[in-house]
Amino acid sequence: MKLLAKDLQESREKLVLAREEERRQIRKNLHDDLAPRLAALALNVATAEKYVVKKPDIAIEMLGDLRKVIRATVDEIRTLVHDLRPPSLDELGLISAIEERISELNKPARLLADEQGIVPIHIHLHEPPLLPDLPAAVEVAAYRIVTESLVNVIKHSQATECTVKLHVSSLNQLVIEVTDNGTGLDPSYTLRLPGKGGIGLHSLRERAAELGGECSIEQVERGGTRVLAILPI
Structure with a gap:
């Protein structure tokens, strides 16, 4: 204790x-x-x-x-x-702001893939059930966690598919999942001490911890990586 x-x-x-x-x-x-x-x-x-x-x-x-x-x-x-606070949150709301950001990221990702002659990544958002009104701090943290995760996927994962999911659990927590089918975590990542990951990964955990939540980055069994964040509402 x-x-x-x-x-x-x-x-x-x-x-x-x-x-x-x-x-x-x-x-x-x-x-x-x-x-x-x-x-x-x-x-x-x-x-x-x-x-x-x-x-x-x-x-x-x-x-x-x-x-x-x-x-x-x-x-x-x-x-x-x-x-x-991203203006799009006030103008569009959390889900639409994330959709807009995904659209913005999909375009350059396709162009880059065409130049390199590789399969482009496709990012899509699973349409969640209607979310309740969320505290401003939770909205900002959720938006930042999703967008920072997507940037990491595009830059490092070599994935062709990435899925974003959000829902509210029975414990009144906002659950955020960003999953890709890429190369997975760098082997050296698992050897690092907690909180000693790259700046992007450390930032994800900090954003969740500030609200009393948690964020984990883990290898997916079938290949790829999953970011899972749980934020109290």
């Missing part, structure tokens, strides 16, 4: 540290990059205003430059927002 309590305390401390690190990074991005850029935009607009009447050609040139900077700034803000 003492060991379990100690492990639990250590896990909580790691989560707090990870959360604070994310907040620090967001603050840094806002303070060191976006804030000065927006201040510079305001200054440049004020300068352009002075040239509108006196030297309109210079004003037009400055406004053209401002347009480019504004577009770049908007892209950075979108990236920052996407890192916090």
